Amino acid sequence: xxxxxxxxxxxxxxxxxxxxxxxxxxxxxxxxxxxxxxxxxxxxxxxxxxxxxxxxxxxxxxxxxxxxxxxxxxxxxxxxxxxxxxxxxxxxxxxxxxxxxxxxxxxxxxxxxxxxxxxxxxxxxxxxxxxxxxxxxxxxxxxxxxxxxxxxxxxxxxxxxxxxxxxxxxxxxxxxxxxxxxxxxxxxxxxxxxxxxxxxxxxxxxxxxxxxxxxxxxxxxxxxxxxxxxxxxxxxxxxxxxxxxxxxxxxxxxxxxxxxxxxxxxxxxxxxxxxxxxxxxxxxxxxxxxxxxxxxxxxxxxxxxxxxxxxxxxxxxxxxxxxxxxxxxxxxxxxxxxxxxxxxxxxxxxxxxxxxxxxxxxxxxxxxxxxxxxxxxxxxxxxxxxxxxxxxxxxxxxxxxxxxxxxxxxxxxxxxxxxxxxxxxxxxxxxxxxxxxxxxxxxxxxxxxxxxxxxxxxxxxxxxxxxxxxxxxxxxxxxxxxxxxxxxxxxxxxxxxxxxxxxxxxxxxxxxxxxxxxxxxxxxxxxxxxxxxxxxxxxxxxxxxxxxxxxxxxxxxxxxxxxxxxxxxxxxxxxxxxxxxxxxxxxxxxxxxxxxxxxxxxxxxxxxxxxxxxxxxxxxxxxxxxxxxxxxxxxxxxxxxxxxxxxxxxxxxxxxxxxxxxxxxxxxxxxxxxxxxxxxxxxxxxxxxxxxxxxx
Numbered sequence: 084x085x086x087x088x089x090x091x092x093x094x095x096x097x098x099x100x101x102x103x104x105x106x107x108x109x110x111x112x113x114x115x116x117x118x119x120x121x122x123x124x125x126x127x128x129x130x131x132x133x134x135x136x137x138x139x140x141x142x143x144x145x146x147x148x149x150x151x152x153x154x155x156x157x158x159x160x161x162x163x164x165x166x167x168x169x170x171x172x173x174x175x176x177x178x179x180x181x182x183x184x185x186x187x188x189x190x191x192x193x194x195x196x197x198x199x200x201x202x203x204x205x206x207x208x209x210x211x212x213x214x215x216x217x218x219x220x221x222x223x224x225x226x227x228x229x230x231x232x233x234x235x236x237x238x239x240x241x242x243x244x245x246x247x248x249x250x251x252x253x254x255x256x257x258x259x260x261x262x263x264x265x266x267x268x269x270x271x272x273x274x275x276x277x278x279x280x281x282x283x284x285x286x287x288x289x290x291x292x293x294x295x296x297x298x299x300x301x302x303x304x305x306x307x308x309x310x311x312x313x314x315x316x317x318x319x320x321x322x323x324x325x326x327x328x329x330x331x332x333x334x335x336x337x338x339x340x341x342x343x344x345x346x347x348x349x350x351x352x353x354x355x356x357x358x359x360x361x362x363x364x365x366x367x368x369x370x371x372x373x374x375x376x377x378x379x380x381x382x383x384x385x386x387x388x389x390x391x392x393x394x395x396x397x398x399x400x401x402x403x404x405x406x407x408x409x410x411x412x413x414x415x416x417x418x419x420x421x422x423x424x425x426x427x428x429x430x431x432x433x434x435x436x437x438x439x440x441x442x443x444x445x446x447x448x449x450x451x452x453x454x455x456x457x458x459x460x461x462x463x464x465x466x467x468x469x470x471x472x473x474x475x476x477x478x479x480x481x482x483x484x485x486x487x488x489x490x491x492x493x494x495x496x497x498x499x500x501x502x503x504x505x506x507x508x509x510x511x512x513x514x515x516x517x518x519x520x521x522x523x524x525x526x527x528x529x530x531x532x533x534x535x536x537x538x539x540x541x542x543x544x545x546x547x548x549x550x551x552x553x554x555x556x557x558x559x560x561x562x563x564x565x566x567x568x569x570x571x572x573x574x575x576x577x578x579x580x581x582x583x584x585x586x587x588x589x590x591x592x593x594x595x596x597x598x599x600x601x602x603x604x605x606x607x608x609x610x611x612x613x614x615x616x617x618x619x620x621x622x623x624x625x626x627x628x629x630x631x632x633x634x635x636x637x638x639x640x641x642x643x644x645x646x647x648x649x650x651x652x653x654x655x656x657x658x659x660x661x662x663x664x665x666x667x668x669x670x671x672x673x674x675x676x677x678x679x680x681x682x683x684x685x686x687x688x689x690x691x692x693x694x695x696x697x698x699x700x701x702x703x704x705x706x707x708x709x710x711x712x713x714x715x716x717x718x719x720x721x722x723x724x725x726x727x728x729x730x731x732x733x734x735x736x737x738x739x740x741x742x743x744x745x746x747x748x749x750x751x752x753x754x755x756x757x758x759x760x761x762x763x764x765x766x767x768x769x770x771x772x773x774x775x776x777x778x779x
Contacts, residue, residue, distance in 0.1 A: 097160040105183035111146035112190035179261040182268040188231045235268040258302045263323040266296045270334040277337035285338045304594045328353040348586035389452040397475035402678035403438035404482035471557035474564040480527040481567045531564040554598040559619040562592045566626040573633035621680035624649040625687040638694035646687045682711040
């Protein structure tokens with residue numbers, strides 16, 4: 084290592100001038116665009132408007148100087164050290180930095196395009212030439228844009244093409260945080276094309292960029308073992324994951340003409356990723372202690388009730404709360420059903436009371452367990468499967484709050500004069516004020532957000548807790564928490580917060596859905612008794628459809644697509660006999676995972692039937708509603724009859740031991756080592772290593 088360092092110091096300047104140095108000009112050009120935007124908009128800032136223009140011109144000139152000098156130096160390097168440039172072109176990290184000079188050039192071009200406002204005009208500095216850019220006409224601007232965009236397209240064709248065709252350079256082996264630069268190039272070019280009145284070209288570039296962004300986002304979130312860990316010196320490149328959705332949001336604004344829901348969702352995603360990357364690492368537990376695991380292996384047969392009261396028992400209250408929301412919705416819509424309207428209200432009220440009773444008692448037991456058995460609670464918190472059930476009490480509370488947010492004029496439309504139960508307080512809920520409702524919603528949503536930061540943060544940043552190895556069917560509960568909180572926030576007239584929650588939930592739902600579909604995780608290590616948790620994959624798109632209905636105001640195409648997806652998954656899981664038949668031989672509380680997904684599917688069916696008003700839609704709604712009610716009643720009866728025996732059985736004690744046992748290795752690691760026994764070595768590693776040095 085010392086010899087190589089001395090060799091690097093003795094190598095000439097051009098050999099040490101690598102492509103990653105172009106990011107300096109890209110950063111300066113982005114500063115120029117930022118202050119150009121602030122200068123051209125009517126923002127009320129505490130500093131004078133001329134400050135924006137001065138900062139813009141300063142960074143533009145500095146970026147242009149750095150870019151031109153860097154381009155000249157790299158051009159000479161291409162002539163005298165072509166073998167090193169070729170090595171960088173073949174390196175999975177350095178090749179992405181070849182996008183940086185073209186991105187910087189397009190950003191500088193954006194600054195000289197006409198804008199509607201210039202706040203320095205009319206001041207004494209108006210006549211100074213440094214503030215009066217000579218605006219380019221459309222022909223010259225488009226020509227320059229083409230000259231800067233064609234290299235980006237050629238590089239993208241090279242990189243994206245090798246993902247599809249090359250046998251050794253597929254995405255799961257070459258993806259790294261710097262891959263976002265190729266996507267940023269597409270978005271920046273699309274934004275500039277839209278400003279040059281080339282909307283079709285802008286839409287083309289945005290389409291290519293956004294679909295590959297989803298692929299790269301999912302791949303990097305899964306953290307395949309073959310990609311390896313990011314070196315410490317290159318960790319700042321992880322922040323490029325924030326830039327991609329941010330640039331995509333303003334690119335779509337330029338293409339569509341307004342900063343709508345799509346732009347806001349991308350912006351909220353970048354804000355969430357920024358929060359993940361800047362959070363203190365000390366806020367998260369690092370690892371479970373093996374000493375505690377060895378202690379729990381002895382004497383467990385004598386453990387008391389609290390030690391065996393685990394977080395997955397909250398799913399019963401969540402299923403009952405889902406029933407209350409379903410029949411509340413059925414009661415608030417004028418459906419023509421064969422049963423009397425009072426049936427909907429009776430089922431709703433009893434479900435609400437049972438859910439509230441189950442939630443409060445379960446929460447009390449788990450609170451006592453957290454005090455007297457904190458080591459077991461910590462073990463569940465660090466377990467990849469059971470940590471997701473910590474979302475269920477807060478989801479239940481949000482659903483119960485949702486039931487009492489419907490206006491009284493709608494919820495009591497069937498309680499007409501002449502009905503004896505009209506004056507009963509049991510059927511006339513006391514209305515909550517907006518301040519109290521929002522305070523309750525905030526107290527229920529904050530734990531959901533904190534848990535999601537923990538789960539998503541470790542999947543994004545931890546080398547050992549990667550999504551490809553830790554994702555399980557219960558991971559859907561985190562997305563369900565997002566969607567339930569988003570729906571309730573929309574009913575509380577918090578549109579931006581609801582859109583933020585929905586944006587984060589839907590993006591991570593795509594990641595988890597793809598990961599579980601690929602079956603790269605420990606899914607097949609889940610015991611047969613826990614297979615009902617697979618039905619939670621139905622609940623996530625179902626809750627997402629009704630959440631988006633509340634945000635958008637109508638059950639449109641997006642809601643229908645999510646509903647159809649959940650209906651397809653329901654059919655696929657019903658037909659799949661190993662998930663259903665083999666897991667219902669002996670009752671366990673894991674069976675409650677059947678009730679909630681079917682209930683949420685019936686809820687989205689009710690919204691779909693209301694939107695389409697077809698005979699088939701109403702028949703599906705009736706069948707699913709009655710099926711969910713039947714399943715819930717059967718599970719409630721079995722829980723009352725067999726619940727004590729299940730909790731206090733030896734199987735329950737054994738399950739309590741297995742929760743805190745050392746996590747099993749992911750079967751994907753063995754599969755990967757079998758198929759790809761030797762990690763791929765970049766052909767440029769030797770050449771690049773011999774010429775690399777910390778130039779900055």
